[in-house]
Amino acid sequence: MLLEQINQPSDLKRLKVEQLPTLAQEIRQYLIEQLSATGGHLAPNLGVVELTIALHYMYNSPDDKFLFDVGHQAYVHKILTGRKDRFHTLRQYQGLCGFVKRSESEHDVWEAGHSSTSLSAAMGMALARDYKGESNKVVAIIGDGALTGGMAFEALNHIGHEKSNLMVVLNDNEMSIAPNVGAMHNYLSKIRSDRTYVKAKEELEQLLKKIPAIGGKLAKTAERVKDGFKYLVVQGMLFEEFGFTYLGPVDGHDVSKLLETFEQANRVEGPVLVHVMTTKGKGYSPAEADSHKWHGITPYKIESGQVMKAVGNPMYTEVFGNVLMELASQDERIVAVTPAMPGGSGLLKFAEKFPGRMIDVGIAEQHAATMCAALAIEGMKPIFAVYSTFLQRAYDQVVHDICRQDANVIFAIDRAGFVGPDGETHQGVYDIAFMRHIPNMVMMMPKDENELRRMMKTAVDYNEGPISVRYPRINGTGAVIDQELTPIPIGQWEIVRKGDSAAILAIGPMIPVAEEASELLKREGLNIRVINARYIKPLDEEMLLQLAKEHLPMVVLEEACLAGGLGSAVLEFYATHHIFNQIVYPIGVPDYFVEHGSIKEQRAEAGLTAEHLVEEMRALLYSRGDNRLSRA
Numbered sequence: 001m002l003l004e005q006i007n008q009p010s011d012l013k014r015l016k017v018e019q020l021p022t023l024a025q026e027i028r029q030y031l032i033e034q035l036s037a038t039g040g041h042l043a044p045n046l047g048v049v050e051l052t053i054a055l056h057y058m059y060n061s062p063d064d065k066f067l068f069d070v071g072h073q074a075y076v077h078k079i080l081t082g083r084k085d086r087f088h089t090l091r092q093y094q095g096l097c098g099f100v101k102r103s104e105s106e107h108d109v110w111e112a113g114h115s116s117t118s119l120s121a122a123m124g125m126a127l128a129r130d131y132k133g134e135s136n137k138v139v140a141i142i143g144d145g146a147l148t149g150g151m152a153f154e155a156l157n158h159i160g161h162e163k164s165n166l167m168v169v170l171n172d173n174e175m176s177i178a179p180n181v182g183a184m185h186n187y188l189s190k191i192r193s194d195r196t197y198v199k200a201k202e203e204l205e206q207l208l209k210k211i212p213a214i215g216g217k218l219a220k221t222a223e224r225v226k227d228g229f230k231y232l233v234v235q236g237m238l239f240e241e242f243g244f245t246y247l248g249p250v251d252g253h254d255v256s257k258l259l260e261t262f263e264q265a266n267r268v269e270g271p272v273l274v275h276v277m278t279t280k281g282k283g284y285s286p287a288e289a290d291s292h293k294w295h296g297i298t299p300y301k302i303e304s305g306q307v308m309k310a311v312g313n314p315m316y317t318e319v320f321g322n323v324l325m326e327l328a329s330q331d332e333r334i335v336a337v338t339p340a341m342p343g344g345s346g347l348l349k350f351a352e353k354f355p356g357r358m359i360d361v362g363i364a365e366q367h368a369a370t371m372c373a374a375l376a377i378e379g380m381k382p383i384f385a386v387y388s389t390f391l392q393r394a395y396d397q398v399v400h401d402i403c404r405q406d407a408n409v410i411f412a413i414d415r416a417g418f419v420g421p422d423g424e425t426h427q428g429v430y431d432i433a434f435m436r437h438i439p440n441m442v443m444m445m446p447k448d449e450n451e452l453r454r455m456m457k458t459a460v461d462y463n464e465g466p467i468s469v470r471y472p473r474i475n476g477t478g479a480v481i482d483q484e485l486t487p488i489p490i491g492q493w494e495i496v497r498k499g500d501s502a503a504i505l506a507i508g509p510m511i512p513v514a515e516e517a518s519e520l521l522k523r524e525g526l527n528i529r530v531i532n533a534r535y536i537k538p539l540d541e542e543m544l545l546q547l548a549k550e551h552l553p554m555v556v557l558e559e560a561c562l563a564g565g566l567g568s569a570v571l572e573f574y575a576t577h578h579i580f581n582q583i584v585y586p587i588g589v590p591d592y593f594v595e596h597g598s599i600k601e602q603r604a605e606a607g608l609t610a611e612h613l614v615e616e617m618r619a620l621l622y623s624r625g626d627n628r629l630s631r632a
């Protein structure tokens, strides 16, 4: 087995070129086997086996810098750079990260998780290199999906201006997570499929090769003829217009062709873009057949391709998708907008049922947000379906275009809270902090799937301005679904458990945690009130004033960053109402990035467990010598 000999890129370089396809096959098999146990981004990585081998064979990482866009397709890179033996820990607590991670290896020079950042980073690294008078290569590997991200265009524009030496490898597999969308995608498809261009280009290259070894002027003329040819056959080669030398399209599964093209690229002065054509899921038929499903996959049976689905109640995402269809059938103003996540956001059935009313804008959260503002101002009911973590990308558009204009946009914020294996780049723990402080924003979080349905109805009925519902990446609680869809009065909280020793204000999946803690403390004679603080904004001011009147010490519990979260809002409320003797103890995600693992492990690490809550409440109450304890 060649793979057994490979622990560092230097080992790879000892192989002959003709051995590389065998190595690729072994790595492919290794990925299929490993990920059948761990799950992960199988299809993207199967598509870049030969590409990654060719890059490490041609260039000298880490001096030559590889910047993987999104970074979900860097498993082969990790295998070739000494992490094969840890692969069984992929995306597990304190195991290998599923994305590029600088603390894991010197070969991981740039981290991501969010899309479309690699070209900007490549520009920065190339400029730094030039300032330092160094000469290493800078290579960004970006997918056709990531290329639809606005940042990528900003970087292309600047790179073409600076004309620094850097290489962009465009990994074009015609897929984002779902089939890719947009004019850029159509353009790339034209190049990919324009056999005339590809064939004529090959014939021209053969012809040029036949001309006796030419140097000097004639060689330059020949190059100019070839370049001019591109304009003839493929008008306005977009990348050439951006100041790049465009090479390709090249078969991304043919290592020799890739090496040949990289050789050619090495001779180019200035920015060069190598257009590589790959198949997402290459070499594993279930993944090739449905690379949308196999983009990110849970453990599976190799032979049958049967995925081991976590059993349980429907995910909140599915409940959202279903209630949205109910609402949309009653209100034709409703349109759903997704930035490249139709599947993950639960909108596939909606798209089928309401053709034309699900708009996938590509990886373009900023564009999506501002477009929703305009849709709302023109009387539509836009549902901006977006993961909490990816909403971060559109913060200014939420402030400047949606809230400031009081546009009636409905935010369906999925993956709110910990997300598990995707880890620190994907945790949905900041949206409360960055949304609640914006004027005109209303923000809710349901305690269960029945409340999610009611909140979506509340949001659709609300016509005053922007309104958000956030919900987690977990299964529902199994709550009874009442078909009524009764709206929930804006700003109204709910007491889910009575008590007069202290109170826990909790939201979403923290409510069962609060109830469990309350049950445990009951054995010590403490009757803890549990409140479903389901409106993060506006707060239930009446209930807060009542709690103060009762002098009930309280904990505010949220699976969101402590800084700026719901606990902060409650503290702000009492302070600004000159109520200075009310005890408020906020418990949330501490001030650091919580890495990959299971949601359970992440909550345990962050102290969001009933056991930890009990400790904190004991400390809070006993330390005060609270006279209520005398009843214990």
Ligand SMILES: Cc1ncc(C[n+]2csc(CCOP(=O)(O)OP(=O)(O)O)c2C)c(N)n1
Binding pocket: 044, 047, 070, 072, 073, 113, 114, 115, 142, 143, 144, 145, 146, 147, 171, 173, 175, 176, 177, 280, 295, 339, 340, 341, 363, 365, 390, 393
């Ligand atoms: C800002 C942002 N939005 C959305 C995503 C979710 N996402 C992860 S990978 C991906 C598709 C990437 O497509 P492409 O770049 O073509 O890579 P491929 O998976 O096809 O190899 C998307 C939309 C993200 N990571 N970052």
Ligand SMILES: CC(=O)[C@@H](O)[C@H](O)COP(=O)(O)O
Binding pocket: 070, 072, 113, 177, 295, 296, 344, 415, 419, 422, 473
């Ligand atoms: C790499 C990336 O950003 C997406 O593939 C993300 O991992 C999807 O997350 P879900 O699995 O929660 O849909």
Ligand SMILES: [Mg+2]
Binding pocket: 143, 144, 145, 146, 171, 172, 173, 174, 175, 176
């Ligand atoms: Mg792609």
